[in-house]
Amino acid sequence: MKNPIQMIKQCNEKDEPYFLLRGQDICALAAIETYYQEVLHHVTNSYFIEEIEEILKDFRAYREELSHTKVPD
Numbered sequence: 001m002k003n004p005i006q007m008i009k010q011c012n013e014k015d016e017p018y019f020l021l022r023g024q025d026i027c028a029l030a031a032i033e034t035y036y037q038e039v040l041h042h043v044t045n046s047y048f049i050e051e052i053e054e055i056l057k058d059f060r061a062y063r064e065e066l067s068h069t070k071v072p073d
Contacts, residue, residue, distance in 0.1 A: 002051075023062035026071055032056050 004020075011018040021028040032055060039052050 021059075023059055023066075024070055029059050029063055032059050 008018060008020075010016075021031060032052075036052050036056050039049055043049055
């Protein structure tokens, strides 16, 4: 998986917007599930698809393990 800090630095250098989701964000899992469906529809790179699947699994596990999500800050 790509280094998120490096990705943010690259976005800042290019004045490119980016979006960050945290495990505790009550809206994050639904957003990632939707993004995953779009990836399946538009992306053919199997490595990228697997990366998104892993992120989705991590967010699901976090939600099940801690069960204390909240409205985003």
